[in-house]
Amino acid sequence: MTEQSFAKISRRSLLGAFAATVVTAAPTYTKAAGFLRSSGDIRRIKMYNARTGENLDMIYWIEGEYLADALTEISTFMRDWRSGAVKQVDLRTVDIMAAAHNLMEIKEPYMLLSGYRSPQTNAMLRSRSSGVAKNSLHMKAQAADLRLASRSVNQMARAAASCRAGGVGRYSGSNFVHMDCGPVRTWGA
Template sequence: MMTESSSTGISRRGILKAFAATAITAAPTFANAAGFLRGAGDIRRIRMVSPRTGERLDTIYWIEGDYIKEALREISLFMRDWRTNDIRAIDIRTVDILAASHNLLDASEPYMLLSGYRSPQTNAMLRSRSRGVAKNSRHLIGEAADLRLGSRSVNQIYSAGVACGGGGVGRYSGSNFVHMDCGPVRTWGR
């Protein structure tokens, strides 16, 4: 039996609200993440801060069933490759997964964005320094983000991402971040 506040930091009430808000059967897995946002009302909001650039983002990107193009451009600019300043449109499915996970965590602080879009040059440089960087990373196509929250553990963020069932979720406990993307549903890491 789950207690009111589990060790993952996701409250029983939050999970029940999220599941009650979803009425999706036999739909593509991304629908799970979008379903969690249905309980968020008529708006969807994303809040992030970049330790690399010092920039902050707090934007409503969806109202009453419509994505706001200007807000999506703002998100893509914010999630650019900070090393090269290259910008690529961030897949809205990824934004929805991030927002749904944040809602499940019931966190008041913004995500700390460590990596969003990565240019091929940046990805190659990171691969030369670490075995943990994929050659065909979803970061290269604007479908991934590496995140952390000061008030939540890697395991809590990972659990929220997995609960959304919308894509890939990787746990990087040693580096204190979680990877989320809108690719095939899969999990990895410790």
């Protein structure tokens, strides 16, 4: 048995075990983290930002501990690129993003379209589009809008929604998926 086929069996076993226990009242945070347990003793996030030209390939968790320097770097990467404002990104959002990425079994990094948004940026975007929430979780650094060239919006959304750890929005017309650590819900087409 190859290492790759062993990983697939492990993920299937994990998904089966998760499906059997999804009705239990576990905290939202542990649901996304549960999908990451199959990835061993590390958690990694890979993204690039076409607007800033920055790339991020970061191990942010090792053997049960978040790495403070890595989290600072992730928060800086996910800053409001329009204003330069930085806010500490909610770790639950990073875990959801990493778990969905692992479930899709890809090496391609996410393209980050929007992470943290300052209230001023959110208000400006809201004035231009009805699709921007007044109290967006982007302003709390609890959301990310992401794209992948190798996966469809539906594939990405299904992977994120299977974590049952937050909100997942499909924006097929704009070719991106919104992931957040707010209440479990889905929307869009």
